[in-house]
Amino acid sequence: MLGIGIDIGGTNTKLVVVNRAGKLLAGERFRTEASKGPAFFIKRLGVIVAGFRRDYGRQLVSIGIGAAGDVDPERGILRFSPNLAWHSVKIAGPLEKLTGLPCAMENDANMAAWGAYEIDLARKTEDILTLTLGTGIGSGLILGGKLYHGAMGSAGEAGHLKIEPKGRLCHCGGRGCLEAYCGSYAIMARARELIKNEGAFVKKFAPPGRERFNTMCLTNAAAAGHAAARRVWREMGHNLGTGLAGLILVLNPGCVVLTGGVSRARKWFLPALKKVLNTQQICTPFKKVKIRISDNADLGSYGAALFGLERGLK
Numbered sequence: 001m002l003g004i005g006i007d008i009g010g011t012n013t014k015l016v017v018v019n020r021a022g023k024l025l026a027g028e029r030f031r032t033e034a035s036k037g038p039a040f041f042i043k044r045l046g047v048i049v050a051g052f053r054r055d056y057g058r059q060l061v062s063i064g065i066g067a068a069g070d071v072d073p074e075r076g077i078l079r080f081s082p083n084l085a086w087h088s089v090k091i092a093g094p095l096e097k098l099t100g101l102p103c104a105m106e107n108d109a110n111m112a113a114w115g116a117y118e119i120d121l122a123r124k125t126e127d128i129l130t131l132t133l134g135t136g137i138g139s140g141l142i143l144g145g146k147l148y149h150g151a152m153g154s155a156g157e158a159g160h161l162k163i164e165p166k167g168r169l170c171h172c173g174g175r176g177c178l179e180a181y182c183g184s185y186a187i188m189a190r191a192r193e194l195i196k197n198e199g200a201f202v203k204k205f206a207p208p209g210r211e212r213f214n215t216m217c218l219t220n221a222a223a224a225g226h227a228a229a230r231r232v233w234r235e236m237g238h239n240l241g242t243g244l245a246g247l248i249l250v251l252n253p254g255c256v257v258l259t260g261g262v263s264r265a266r267k268w269f270l271p272a273l274k275k276v277l278n279t280q281q282i283c284t285p286f287k288k289v290k291i292r293i294s295d296n297a298d299l300g301s302y303g304a305a306l307f308g309l310e311r312g313l314k
């Protein structure tokens with residue numbers, strides 16, 4: 001039995017075909033081009049799914065979709081997505097009609113959380129918090145082996161947890177959010193404050209052909225011993241630790257999984273993060289919690305495929 005996983009992001013949309021064990025059999029990706037509208041987008045998904053069906057036939061039994069934004073999982077509607085600029089778009093229903101396969105839809109971080117639960121932890125830990133570290137910060141919760149939705153399906157907006165009253169301005173319009181300190185845009189804004197000669201910095205630390213002032217460049221600089229770059233990552237680790245400590249106190253998870261592009265800088269932010277966790281006064285929930293970095297860069301689409309299979313089998 002095989003499942004299709006779809007990860008809808010602001011820039012790219014990824015599709016995978018995986019089996020129950022999470023093994024990849026096929027994959028596709030295309031530019032989301034949200035400005036062309038949802039109908040055009042869904043048609044495009046339909047064409048790719050039809051191709052998968054030609055190759056795998058009846059082995060394909062379900063579709064799982066993770067979308068960047070606020071999702072109503074009951075009705076398969078993307079309520080709002082700032083990245084796609086779509087409001088109240090039905091996705092699961094029309095795709096189900098087009099393909100004849102049952103579709104389950106969730107927020108993309110929820111699907112990454114499911115992927116972490118099934119793939120990284122092989123279902124051995126049942127209480128997991130997953131944070132996706134990218135431009136923004138998403139999060140998903142697996143509690144007691146089940147995806148936790150909350151009352152409205154929007155549980156896990158950890159990126160907008162306030163860690164600093166009247167702090168930095170967040171993309172959501174609020175101030176002091178975790179994301180406004182630990183999202184890649186915020187990390188690079190802080191780097192700009194501390195690193196004056198951006199041009200020379202990029203020239204020295206960016207990989208050839210990819211000369212941009214981004215987190216990868218900042219990680220390379222930290223590895224080369226650049227003091228300001230190391231300071232930016234240390235501060236980010238401290239801030240992420242502050243947000244995480246609050247979440248761990250509330251949830252007492254067995255494992256926290258960090259994923260997304262920014263998690264690749266683990267070496268430079270984890271020590272400061274762990275220091276915050278190790279110096280909490282109420283220490284019981286911090287004693288056993290494992291902090292894990294997922295190396296699967298496509299956890300969202302894999303998780304979506306496995307979640308769709310799980311739903312389809314019930």
Ligand SMILES: [Zn+2]
Pocket residue numbers: 159160170171172173174175177179180
């Ligand atoms: Zn915010």
